[in-house]
Amino acid sequence: MLPEQKDILWTFLSMAFTVFALYAFINVVRHAREREGVNGKFWGTVFAGFLVISFLETVHMFDLVQGEQLLFFFKYIVLTVFLLLLSWGIFFKSEKIEDQSPPIIRGFFFWMAVSVSLAGYTNWLPQQRSDPPPKETAIAGDLTMEEYAEMGRVIVFGAKQVAGQKSIGKGQCPLCHTFDPGDNIGRCPNLFGVEERSHTRVKEERYATSPVKIGDAEPATGVVKGKPDQIPAAYKRAGSPDLIGEDYLRESLMCPTCYVVEGYGKEGDTKSPMPVISKPPISLSPVELNAVIAWLQSKDNPGDYSKVTVPLPTAGSGQAKEEKPAEDEGEKPVFVTGNEPIDEMINTLGCPLCHTIPGVEGAVGALGPVLHEKINAPKRIKDPNYKGKATNTKEYVKESILTPSAFVVFNEEAGESFPDGLMPQDFKNKLSIDALDKLVDFISQTQPQG
């Protein structure tokens, strides 16, 4: 839900409580008339007051947005209901209080208490919102191989890493594969050492014949096994038609059933359970698929990219295939090149929705920390809870933009940390390198005005 929308549950409950206040008012008036020695006017006024307050609170709920509704509900409406129930009890002086409300009222409170407790339980568990993956990762500027392999890692694991949580990116690979030595969840092969295996596997006899022979087309995908020159043009590599390790990795992604690792297939290891990565639902583009291959080829030796054989993409090559005329303009992802004025960049990226940023008009958001980074960044780097890699203000700001969960700032006013995961994790895909530098320069200089 968007922050400016309404919370349906709390609105509904506030309406229900108003109906309850009406019931309590009628009940009290009726009893006041029937019973002797009761100050009917006084009690009628008290419960009419509760009714009016409940009604006004409900009306006010419609003016609030969901974050405010939650606070208002628990701060005021629950308090009102509590006081109403207390007054009701005092009115009956605890004489057979349990018989004064019909089962429908008791039932409602029971229903509500159990159901709301269940909703509470669900909010106690780890919260992870899953956004649809971008149709295609944007490429801006010339990438280094390190950045390209990192792009592959993000496709595999996603940009966000949460403590204790399995992190899954657009490629969904960790659902079935493991990547560390000795790790195995039994669904699909462990991919540690896959770069090395990719060279030897294509020479194995089993590869040549099972389940499809080299040179035969796999029926479901139409991919011709072991023939890199016959791969669909958009995915085909340049160079010699000889079968190399890169081809095996590409084939595994585009045609999982072309070769099935023993013990991991269906129907006698002749069918792979793995989806075709270049088709829905994963639908990796050629650039993305190559990024994954680059990561697979380099992941076992961090920092060493000498074994990567895929070519680097050029700027804009990511969108080349998707370019369409004006009717698709609405779907275009947010992206800033760095040529825009800083205000425009910040507004395009949506920073003012959550942050107060000195020097940017209208940037008075309160959901995230105030950006006084010239002062705050050095303090945070020294914070004992800081586990990031930054050593200076600019590095810290850059890290905060690209990996917001690396350090979650403590909100001193609220007495707890700002919510982790609120800040989008995909700025990497929305900024060119120039834009990132420009943004980092600006934010590193922010400080209280006056």
Add this chain to the structure above:
Amino acid sequence: MLGKKTGSKHAAIVLGLLVAFAIYLLPGMVGEVLAKEAFAEQVFAEEAFAKEVMADEAAKTGEGKPEVEWSQDVFYKDWEGNPLKGPVSGAPAPELVETDYNRYGFAPSRMILWIANQQHLYFGSFVLAVPIFCMIIEFIGIRTKETDPIMSKKYDKLAYDLMKVSLTAYSWTAILGGILLFTFITLFPGFFKYLAGIFRPVMHVYALMFLAESGVLYVYYYGWERMSQDKFMKWIHCSLSVLLNLIGTVLMYLANSWATFMQAPGGIDEQGRFLGNIWHVIHSTLWNPVGVHRILGNIVFGGGIVGAYAAYHYLTAKTEEERAHYDWVCYVAMFIAIFGLIPLPFAGYWLMKEVYAFRQQMGITLMGGIMAWLFIIQAVMIGLLFFAANSYLHNSMSRVKGSHRYMKYCKYMVLLLIVCFTMWMTPHTIVMTPAELKAMGGAQHPVVGHFGVMSAKNTAVNLMITCTVLCFILYQRANKKIMVPWATIGNCWIAAIFVGAAANIIYLGVYGYFLPANQRVGLSVPQVSTTLTTLFVGVGINISMFKDSESFGEITWGSQSKVGTYAIFMMAIAFTWLMGLMGYIRSAVRLFWHVTEVVRDNSPDAYTLTIGEAGKMLTFNTLFVWVQFVVVFWVASLTGKKAEVKAPAGVPVPAQQQE
């Protein structure tokens, strides 16, 4: 008088002949349809082959282009396991853009559609379940008419009362269906257009079936008294309930086909083009398991609603007779609900198996991916159900004479349930700040973390079920004085079965910690088998021991405690919430697809909700539907005059009737 009787006899004969004719035609028609289907398939395949050959030849010889374009089905395979080909008979799925979606400012469109859909489904589930109950209860009433006329009348009246409530709920369901349709058309016009293009004939058949359902329902309800006047007509009347259920089931299956197509499509190609065979589109891979799962779910949910309805009337009853009646209805409803609940997990397993077979990553997303936490919540709900069921049985026992012999064990069973439930709901990981994470030394707590894994959870839930079975056995024999000569041996066997089962379940649970995850999964099979053994063998021995037993006295209906009554409320809430939860999981596993892998959801609401957001919606849907149920029950109560209700003196516990 005589003329009237003769007239009704004639009418009965004509109606009887019509029903007999319909019954005669039904298998023939079904057989014919199946035969036609098989024949059509064969012809279809042959034609397809011929056209393919001709097209190939034409292409080779360069004699123009083939007129019909052929494409591969996304799901169906031919005999060799290759994708089945079919003639392209529809437009490709649209690439939806923002203008294909409409919005209101106050809430996301998907939330509004979810509410509309869920409310309709809740009511639909109820109105489909009630005719099943009525059919069974009316049948029991007819069968017991000669042996126990008082009970027979009670059963008949109960079925009639349920139908009365259902009739109002039926109109309400139709209104909610209309709201759902308008919500869908107005908020998701682009997607609806595509779906309507594919399911056009199914939607029309659905509407016609609705008409048939209404007709039979009205005849069944309004003809109740008139057709109860003689035995033959009563049987005809009961047959109408069978017809009503048949039509209802077809209706549900047709509507299911839209949902199952969206989750696991078939009958179309990769571009979403219809391949000419409507049966393939309807009969996609999840159609049957979802259908069976929903029938059972409807029975459970319907039982929960009827139970809550009766429990409410029990609390408001003014006379002893009323209290006794509704106490008894509570028991019957709960018995039906639990009866439906036992096979429900097996239907669920079947559904999951088909999901895995369709796309493994979809299954893993459910059980090990982003949806996995929702299954933990499901586990908590099931734990809650067992708590409520045990609480109801414990409290119910107190109104059975002779139960004092077993009541002393209840506290130990409650203790066991608390321990198991705590283990059952212990999460594997929770949200933590980095400081908390550091203080705990990792994502899992060094001690409590052990209870977060499946070994502990499987053990806990199997012990809970075993405990419930034991509680049921004690309830069964509460007012029985066992007289068979082998009573001691029988008791020893029952004790041995339960002690052995508990030991085996715990042993397998502990053993699981020493196995790798992929092998550990296999331990759930012997654990469940052990639990089922206690159910079937334990209950079997227990019932066989009732031969020649003496009774301590009758059951005092109408003396159920408030705690026992609220336990029924608890079950009703848990059923409602759980049904919403599982529906959400099934639907949300499509992630950002309207139709998996074919029509992408490009609306601003294409994200998957956080668990907390989903939980709040489920709570809202639960509360909202119950507000409506209260209104519907109230409206239904306006139409009927207060019928005289007699105490069910000497009514045996239905479970004991198995004797």
